[in-house]
Amino acid sequence: MSISSPPRHDASPDGDRSERDEERNGRSPSFLQRSIASTMAGFRLKDGTNRIRVLVICSLFVFSLFAARLIDLQAVRGEELATKAKDSRLQKELLPAQRGTIFDAAGSPLAQSVPARDITANPWQIPNAADYAARISPIIGVPVPTVLSRITQRVNANGSQVRFAYVARQVKLDAWNQIRQLKLPATYSEPSAVRSYPNDSLAANLLGYTNSEGQGVAGLESVLDKNLAGTPGEKVYEQSATGGEIPTGNENEVLPTAGADYRLTINRDLQYVAQQAVTQRVKEVNADSAVAVVIEVKTGRILALAQGPTGNPNSPTRKDSELHNLAVEQEFEPGSTAKVMTLAAAVNEGKVNPSTPFNIPNRLKRGGFEFKDDVNHFGYKMTTAGILAKSSNIGTIQIAERIGKQKLYDYLRLFGAGSSTGLHLPAENPGYLPPVDKWADTTFSNIAYGQAFSVNAIQAASIFATIANGGVRVAPQVIDAKINADGSVENAPAPSAVRAIDENTAKTVSQMMEEVVSKQGTAPQAAIPGYRVAGKTGTAQLINENGRGFGSRYVASFIGFAPAEAPQIAVAVITRNPKRTRFGGETSGPVFKTIMTAALQMMNIPPSGTPAAQFKLRAKGSSRGGPWNL
DSSP states (O other): OOOOOOOOTTOOHHHHHHHHHHHHTTOOOOHHHHHHHHHHHHHHHSOTHHHHHHHHHHHHHHHHHHHHHHHIIIIISHHHHHHHHHHHHEEEEEEOOOOOOEEOTTSOEEEEEEEEEEEEEOGGGOSOHHHHHHHHHHHHTOOHHHHHHHHSOOBOTTSOBOOOEEEEEEEEHHHHHHHHHHTOTTEEEEEEEEEEOTTTTTTHHHHOEEOTTSOEEEHHHHHTHHHHHOBOEEEEEEBOTTSOBOTTSOEEEEOOBOOOEEEESOOHHHHHHHHHHHHHHHHHHTOSEEEEEEEETTTOBEEEEEEESOOOTTOTTOOGGGGOOHHHHOOBOOGGGGHHHHHHHHHHTTSOOTTOEEEEOSEEEETTEEEEOSSOOOOEEEEHHHHHHHTOHHHHHHHHTTTHHHHHHHHHHHTTTTSOOSSOOTTOOOOBOOOGGGOOTTHHHHHHTTOSOBBOHHHHHHHHHHHHTTTEEEOOBOEEEEEOTTSOEEEOOOOOEEEOSOHHHHHHHHHHHHGGGSTTSSOGGGOBTTBOOEEEEEEEEEEOTTSSSEEEEEEEEEEEEESTTSOOEEEEEEEESOSSOOOHHHHTHHHHHHHHHHHHHHTTOOOOOSOOOOOOOBOTTOOOOSSSOO
């Protein structure tokens, strides 16, 4: 007897089959699947009201997502995101400070900065780089390949995009105006300045120059760079998507502080005369170089510091080697110009006077070496004045022996030999004066007449200025005053002063030096009509270029001052390796005459009113004749 189950009214044949299939396959529907199936069945059985209800719920759900995102963006992270957006629009622009001007003593500019622009571009926004480079190249003076290399690099080595590149630096304003008229894409500019030297090569070796960044790298531009440069400012502004400045955006600006100006002791007109004279003389005697130093003896002020050949710091093709300052960078043995110190020391010690007689043989043996004069001669009896006038090496050694090694060394130091000039110019070579305990057997004799130690041109000029100044050595000066951005003036401190010899000694040596430019002396070419001139010639051998021994290369000098009875100006002319004549009087004497004549006229110094003192050059009992016309 079989018992049948009651029929299931909610089951469909398909549903039964589906469940049976699931059971047959060993699986049962999950709760989620059954819920979805039930809901779908409800949709099939119910009317459209439920559909609307579900759509509303879904819409509310979506809107709630938007609302949550809006709350997150505005309420939760609003300030953070606004700051990030603002930062992405902010641009910083450096506002360069106006570099200070360097003036001469009368206020004429020697170095100044003029407004310019730095040209920039976005490489990603230049559609045709070749056309861009071809159009801008002739205006900025940069070759097309160079421009292309600057505007075609779109990715750095680290993989980041390059959206800023300098096309040209320090472009003059008229050139920038031409570029603007081209309306080149993605091309902008920043304020800049270009250093200009209104007188081209005038005093270039003293002034130095600046690099493309506007920084001083040589000469006074380098020494004074920190004060000349000033303090740059900064402008912060919001930039639009097109690259322009948003007028209503936030802006902050810190103005730059201009650099200080400097007034030098240099007289521009005298500097020009000196520079022309040495440059011309280098050509005439076929020399490597020539330097002229002009000093106001009472103050130590350098009125001119000229060099030939030289270079033009305005020229883009200049050579750095042309702008070295040889007046301080180059040392040399002073040769016979140093004899004035030896004589001054002996006179100051009371060991000699202008008439003191000496027997001058043709050779003098000292330390196992035979010393000689420039020319062979018979034995002479010469006075101290004659020894200086004829520049006798042998006579000078004998004079030095009356005071000894230590005294000679001490006086040379008092005159500034072996010491820095105190000008603090770049790469100064202070020369070398060996201490006495380092002297060899022949050193004393060599030093007495200007060998075995070295000086630079400014030191050499200062030695003669010391004698001209009554025996007081005044430290040389080239900076007269600093003028701050607010207009206040800081005058240079008074230079140090050291007495080297007595005033009477200085006067006596000065009078003996006048014989040098007489017809009997070694430099009549340096005489100036109407003025009494005191000076000394010098010829010293240069070490061979291989550093071994001495050859046929010389330094020919003449250094002197005027008017001799009341000295105002000292001038040193140093000619290096002249090939046509090697004597100081012939080589440098004419240049001295040209420069000193101009200086006396420019400073309105009247001619001498008294005649020069007369000294006997030959001592009693001296024979006549020979190559020396005494």
